[in-house]
């Protein structure tokens with residue numbers, strides 16, 4: 001028998017004669033029985049959601065108060081400002097923006113927000129020293145918080161943030177999040193790898209900062225359903241990606257844009273808020289919830 005009603009029993013599961021196949025670990029789920037998913041054995045609720053996913057959850061962002069219908073927050077991610085303090089790959093140096101460009105971007109945020117009726121947020125990935133030396137002062141001066149996603153293995157290393165600097169960042173109202181342990185592709189991790197990247201890294205950063213770490217940024221934006229569900233199981237409250245588009249301000253999955261060294265805020269930011277982009281971002285947000293069951 002194959003369930004036909006609602007979203008239950010439909011894609012992405014394969015329907016058998018009297019069972020469904022879990023997309024995470026390929027275990028078979030008897031219709032009417034209790035879920036038995038090896039991947040989610042520690043989180044029955046998540047697994048149960050896989051098999052009983054109400055269509056209403058996909059539409060939850062639309063119904064949220066205050067956000068109205070369309071996503072309207074653009075999150076910018078800086079990977080380094082000025083000249084790298086330590087040698088980096090050509091791909092990485094492409095994302096180091098000039099100091100003048102960064103400062104001008106922060107200065108232009110209020111006018112751009114007002115003109116387009118949107119919100120702009122700033123995040124930093126990789127924990128480069130320039131986050132503290134250039135990124136933080138401009139944010140403090142502008143009265144804006146930022147999110148700084150650091151790598152546990154690089155805390156205190158040459159060219160990267162120290163524990164003391166991270167504590168100062170938090171004391172000034174910004175957030176320290178996790179970018180993992182070793183800056184690796186999370187799609188290729190085994191169980192031990194997920195333990196190191198999602199759990200051990202968070203503990204190491206929390207110990208350094210002296211505060212809870214509840215947000216994560218996915219290295220390289222490399223994600224799939226398994227990565228997202230591992231993050232949910234690990235209890236991260238918000239996850240930042242490199243997926244293009246606007247974000248719902250309080251959504252768990254946050255798309256971002258990474259300015260590169262040729263970035264110009266006045267030229268490059270306004271097109272992000274076109275009606276087409278807003279509609280596309282909002283539709284993609286719903287599609288993602290359905291696709292990844294998040």
Ligand SMILES: [Zn+2]
Pocket residue numbers: 125126179183219220
């Ligand atoms: Zn990174």
